[in-house]
Amino acid sequence: xxxxxxxxxxxxxxxxxxxxxxxxxxxxxxxxxxxxxxxxxxxxxxxxxxxxxxxxxxxxxxxxxxxxxxxxxxxxxxxxxxxxxxxxxxxxxxxxxxxxxxxxxxxxxxxxxxxxxxxxxxxxxxxxxxxxxxxxxxxxxxxxxxxxxxxxxxxxxxxxxxxxxxxxxxxxxxxxxxxxxxxxxxxxxxxxxxxxxxxxxxxxxxxxxxxxxxxxxxxxxxxxxxxxxxxxxxxxxxxxxxxxxxxxxxxxxxxxxxxxxxxxxxxxx
Amino acid sequence: xxxxxxxxxxxxxxxxxxxxxxxxxxxxxxxxxxxxxxxxxxxxxxxxxxxxxxxxxxxxxxxxxxxxxxxxxxxxxxxxxxxxxxxxxxxxxxxxxxxxxxxxxxxxxxxxxxxxxxxxxxxxxxxxxxxxxxxxxxxxxxxxxxxxxxxxxxxxxxxxxxxxxxxxxxxxxxxxxxxxxxxxxxxxxxxxxxxxxxxxxx
Amino acid sequence: xxxxxxxxxxxxxxxxxxxxxxxxxxxxxxxxxxxxxxxxxxxxxxxxxxxxxxxxxxxxxxxxxxxxxxxxxxxxxxxxxxxxxxxxxxxxxxxxxxxxxxxxx
Numbered sequence: 001x002x003x004x005x006x007x008x009x010x011x012x013x014x015x016x017x018x019x020x021x022x023x024x025x026x027x028x029x030x031x032x033x034x035x036x037x038x039x040x041x042x043x044x045x046x047x048x049x050x051x052x053x054x055x056x057x058x059x060x061x062x063x064x065x066x067x068x069x070x071x072x073x074x075x076x077x078x079x080x081x082x083x084x085x086x087x088x089x090x091x092x093x094x095x096x097x098x099x100x101x102x103x104x105x106x107x108x109x110x111x112x113x114x115x116x117x118x119x120x121x122x123x124x125x126x127x128x129x130x131x132x133x134x135x136x137x138x139x140x141x142x143x144x145x146x147x148x149x150x151x152x153x154x155x156x157x158x159x160x161x162x163x164x165x166x167x168x169x170x171x172x173x174x175x176x177x178x179x180x181x182x183x184x185x186x187x188x189x190x191x192x193x194x195x196x197x198x199x200x201x202x203x204x205x206x207x208x209x210x211x212x213x214x215x216x217x218x219x220x221x222x223x224x225x226x227x228x229x230x231x232x233x234x235x236x237x238x239x240x241x242x243x244x245x246x247x248x249x250x251x252x253x254x255x256x257x258x259x260x261x262x263x264x265x266x267x268x269x
Numbered sequence: 270x271x272x273x274x275x276x277x278x279x280x281x282x283x284x285x286x287x288x289x290x291x292x293x294x295x296x297x298x299x300x301x302x303x304x305x306x307x308x309x310x311x312x313x314x315x316x317x318x319x320x321x322x323x324x325x326x327x328x329x330x331x332x333x334x335x336x337x338x339x340x341x342x343x344x345x346x347x348x349x350x351x352x353x354x355x356x357x358x359x360x361x362x363x364x365x366x367x368x369x370x371x372x373x374x375x376x377x378x379x380x381x382x383x384x385x386x387x388x389x390x391x392x393x394x395x396x397x398x399x400x401x402x403x404x405x406x407x408x409x410x411x412x413x414x415x416x417x418x419x420x421x422x423x424x425x426x427x428x429x430x431x432x433x434x435x436x437x438x439x440x441x442x443x444x445x446x447x448x449x450x451x452x453x454x455x456x457x458x459x460x461x462x463x464x465x466x467x468x469x470x471x
Numbered sequence: 472x473x474x475x476x477x478x479x480x481x482x483x484x485x486x487x488x489x490x491x492x493x494x495x496x497x498x499x500x501x502x503x504x505x506x507x508x509x510x511x512x513x514x515x516x517x518x519x520x521x522x523x524x525x526x527x528x529x530x531x532x533x534x535x536x537x538x539x540x541x542x543x544x545x546x547x548x549x550x551x552x553x554x555x556x557x558x559x560x561x562x563x564x565x566x567x568x569x570x571x572x573x574x575x576x
Contacts, residue, residue: 029401044490044540051475165297170322172315173374173449174442175433176327181440183402189390189402218537225495235374237311243304 008230030191034115037269047136047213047265050220056136057130063113072108074101074138085142086262089251095258098159100250102224103135103242121241125225132220135211136265143264147208149255156251167197174234178249180234192269203256212266221266223250289333290323309376309409321345325438338437346434348446357422357459364461365468367454368394374449384449386458391441394461395468403441412463413430425459476568480521480554481575489519490540491556491568499533504547514539514558514566521545522552523570548572 058069058081074084075092075148089100095107102124109115115129124131150156170177181189182197196202211222231239239246291297298316298469307313318326321341330338370385372378388394391404394411415421428435430445450458461467474494481488493514500511511533519527526545552572559565 010420044492044542046492046494046538046540048477048492049538052477053474080304109288113479161293162297162300164290165293166301168326169297169301169318170326171318172311173447175322175325175440176442179326184404186270187402187404189404191400191402194404206494213538232311232375232377235311235315237305238308238312238376240306245300245304 011172019148026140031193034191034193039055045213045265046218047140047220047267050133050136050142050213051265052137054130054133054135055142057085057134058137063109063115064178067111067112067114069108069112069134071112072104074104081138081141083142085139086145086147087150089159089247090150091153096195097252098155098244098247099222100242100247100254101135101138102131103223103247105131105138106242124241125222125228132211132222132225135222136220139262140264142262145262147204147254147260149251149258151255159248159251160255161252162245162246166249167252174235176234176236178230178234197253197256200256200259203253204260207253207257207261208260209268212268214268216269221268232260246252289328290298290318294323295366301433302407308378309420310374310378319435321360321433327432328438330436330438333437335398342434344438345437345443345446346427349430349434350445350452351423351426352456357360357419357426357456358464359453359456359458359460361457361460361464361467363454363467364457365395367450367457369398374447383451383454386444386450386454388428397468408462408469410470412465412467415463417463417465422459425462426455429455473566476556476566478554478556478568478570480548480570480572482548482550482572483575485546487521487545487552487572489521489543489545489554491519491543493539493541493556493558493568495538495558495560495566495567497533497535497537497539501533512560513560514560517541517556517558519545520544520553520555520557521548550574 061068071078071090073079073094074081074082075087075090088104089098091097092099092104092107098250099107106117106120109120109129110117120129120131123129127133151160167178168183170180177183179198181187182202183196184194185196185199185202187194187196195206197206211220213219214221224241224246227249228239228241231237252256272346300320301316302313305313305316324333324341337412363387367386368388371390372382373384373387378384388408389398389401391402393401393403393407393409396409409423412421424444429450431443432439432441433443433446442449445452462469464470476494477492479488489560496512497513497514498509498512500508500513502509513533513535514531515526517529517531518525519529527543531539531540548573554570554572556568557565558567
């Protein structure tokens with residue numbers, strides 16, 4: 001009759017040798033193992049939990065105004081979440097400024113739900129207001145979409161150029177710019193591959209796999225978090241959450257990735 | 270509070286090295302200063318670029334006029350403070366620990382705590398450490414290849430103190446110049462690289 | 472923060488691939504928060520029932536990471552069979568999730 005064969009496998013943190021997948025470094029055995037680890041991580045992503053919870057939070061009546069976010073306009077009209085992330089950052093005429101996803105979430109959570117902007121920013125990276133889960137939900141709704149950050153308006157073009165300049169701005173006690181680590185092909189810091197974000201292929205590979213579940217921290221990390229932690233390691237002072245500089249930088253990186261398929265919340269070491 | 274973009278027209282800059290940072294440079298600086306804030310030991314003064322940083326933001330050393338490069342490199346070399354006792358070799362074992370540590374100078378670091386060298390972030394050094402970066406060249410067998418001479422010791426010390434003295438636009442931080450590493454710490458790293466007993470050279 | 476379990480059970484040929492993503496801190500009991508040790512809190516036992524039959528009894532330990540992702544392959548299941556996953560941890564807390572075997576789109 002039915003013989004039920006069982007193969008149980010606990011996932012995560014199990015390295016093995018494999019044939020090398022596509023990579024930017026040459027002839028490095030460590031590279032093959034890194035790629036194998038990445039493939040194993042991608043088979044089941046705890047970020048799905050964040051996405052599901054984010055969807056619940058999106059619809060939940062919260063804040064002083066006891067409202068949900070169903071009227072939030074992420075650029076494609078009020079309440080349209082599907083495909084919105086692939087077209088961010090962009091210029092919004094209601095605020096008269098360039099906004100990325102997290103900046104726009106602030107706008108919506110303040111205006112629709114009555115939350116305090118400074119409190120939201122202060123707790124953006126922890127679970128207090130559910131921001132990481134909301135981000136996971138929204139970006140998940142752009143899964144499979146082609147990145148198409150608009151570059152029509154003068155504000156959008158200006159943000160791209162400002163972002164590019166910030167990317168190259170060397171400063172601080174270590175003389176680091178983003179470009180110091182992310183401006184060459186085939187480099188890594190310790191065992192962490194560094195995509196060359198000044199090239200289309202590097203930007204596409206990097207931008208379509210963030211935000212992501214960070215296995216080593218067991219937390220879902222947004223793109224603003226990623227920028228924040230980069231600036232910390234650059235030995236810079238701290239950027240304001242969802243500030244114009246961070247939105248400009250995001251505009252540069254996202255537009256460089258235009259054309260690539262957004263893969264939804266990623267998973268990282 | 271609405272965050273504002275400071276979009277200005279291109280400004281004419283005074284002739285000089287700042288020109289390499291781009292015409293929009295003052296706009297960029299103003300925007301950064303408006304958006305960033307001091308945290309922990311990371312103050313806003315860190316956003317002020319010195320001449321080397323501004324010159325090297327968009328270009329590599331070989332893309333700049335060579336007279337400018339030599340002038341600035343000489344300036345950087347003049348900033349090197351050599352050990353007063355004339356000795357360059359410290360303890361390679363301490364150097365090993367330093368090379369492994371990536372601590373120091375971030376807003377999460379405690380004021381006054383000793384920094385790490387951050388060396389393995391970018392370099393292969395001792396063969397026993399397989400977790401190394403490739404942002405900088407391999408330093409494996411550094412002493413074996415170059416010889417542990419007085420001249421090499423002095424050069425190595427100066428290089429760690431201020432790498433820009435030898436390659437203006439290098440990615441390598443100026444550890445001594447920035448006060449990130451002490452004289453004793455740099456000596457320990459010189460020993461890691463040059464001491465014949467160090468695993469780097471055995 | 473406990474989230475509901477997420478289960479995917481997809482039939483490929485005659486093999487059902489089950490993926491379960493479970494929300495659990497999986498504390499090793501070795502971590503410190505300042506001076507205090509964070510107490511061990513991890514799933515000890517997990518069972519998988521497919522179509523009403525017990526197919527897996529798994530003993531996990533603290534070496535499994537937070538929010539574990541578990542993959543199982545089962546033969547002999549049909550589309551529409553119920554998949555039920557139960558777990559119990561070292562503090563006596565329990566969790567549960569269920570899904571249905573389906574064909575991938």
